[in-house]
Amino acid sequence: MDPIAQLLPGVPLVESPLFPTLVDRVGWSDQEREIARQLHERGYAVIDFPDDQLDARIARIKATLAPRFGLPAHGEADPQVVSELADARVQDAWKFDEDVKALAINAQVLDLLTRLWGRQAHAFQTLNFPVGTQQHLHSDSVHFSSQPERFMCGVWVAMEDLHPDSGILEYLPGSHRWPILSNAMVGRRAEANRALPSAQTPYEPVWRAMVDQSGIAKETFLARKGQALIWAANLLHGGGPRSDRSHTRWSQVTHYYFDDCLYYTPAFSEEVLGKLELRQLRDIATGEALQNSYMGEAVARPALRNTARKRTVWSRIKATHKKITNAL
Numbered sequence: 650m651d652p653i654a655q656l657l658p659g660v661p662l663v664e665s666p667l668f669p670t671l672v673d674r675v676g677w678s679d680q681e682r683e684i685a686r687q688l689h690e691r692g693y694a695v696i697d698f699p700d701d702q703l704d705a706r707i708a709r710i711k712a713t714l715a716p717r718f719g720l721p722a723h724g725e726a727d728p729q730v731v732s733e734l735a736d737a738r739v740q741d742a743w744k745f746d747e748d749v750k751a752l753a754i755n756a757q758v759l760d761l762l763t764r765l766w767g768r769q770a771h772a773f774q775t776l777n778f779p780v781g782t783q784q785h786l787h788s789d790s791v792h793f794s795s796q797p798e799r800f801m802c803g804v805w806v807a808m809e810d811l812h813p814d815s816g817i818l819e820y821l822p823g824s825h826r827w828p829i830l831s832n833a834m835v836g837r838r839a840e841a842n843r844a845l846p847s848a849q850t851p852y853e854p855v856w857r858a859m860v861d862q863s864g865i866a867k868e869t870f871l872a873r874k875g876q877a878l879i880w881a882a883n884l885l886h887g888g889g890p891r892s893d894r895s896h897t898r899w900s901q902v903t904h905y906y907f908d909d910c911l912y913y914t915p916a917f918s919e920e921v922l923g924k925l926e927l928r929q930l931r932d933i934a935t936g937e938a939l940q941n942s943y944m945g946e947a948v949a950r951p952a953l954r955n956t957a958r959k960r961t962v963w964s965r966i967k968a969t970h971k972k973i974t975n976a977l
Contacts, residue, residue: 692825728895781816
């Protein structure tokens, strides 16, 4: 690793405060350097998805998933049926659809993310959508975070040319640099969030206030088929209004983590007390467990204690310390 990069190994290369020095020292190609600059400065970058079979894959994915939403496997969908779809998605279709899996573990995308973040990338989740989500501007970091922070990203692929009224992607450039919100910051306890329909609900007023305070204008991505958006973990993004609900907006999102991190859900965690809701994930490429680790040391997910209470990493550390103290 470059000596400058070694100074902050726990920060993704594209988010490093040393980026102006790193950008010309880590061996990126001209194309990678430009993508890296966009991610560093704006929190996202647009690429053409690198798959010469993409059109055929998209056709097969639609044919497989469309009937789940009451849409025809082939041909035009009934606009009325499309208009009635809301919060329509299939999570982890990679488990049964080889084309969804192929998009998620595309070798060129994995290599690009690995080089830009400075650690090996692992796909761990897919989401497939037939229509726009109209989702509130949000940061993925309250759902998927890591220790060290920011070793997570998403890649969204347009599976058709988008209509401007279909609920296209929205995002706030530069918001990835903002503080990552935690329960401690917004005055929440983790258990209270579990009862909510959406774990991000308590954070939404804060994001709205931060957006208003920033004065930064939202941007939109009117993508053509085959374009992909890479975004940083903390970028505020969401789905615009479906002004004309008769339009589909087929797309796939893949979420990625990176090597040697703890993978957890901040909305259900209290970091200051050592209570991390560690995730049990599978690497889509291998099907094997994605090991939680910290500086090369494996960390097991806490076992259940009594009923729903869980033994945290911190409590195990304290128990070990007590045993050692008693033995002295």
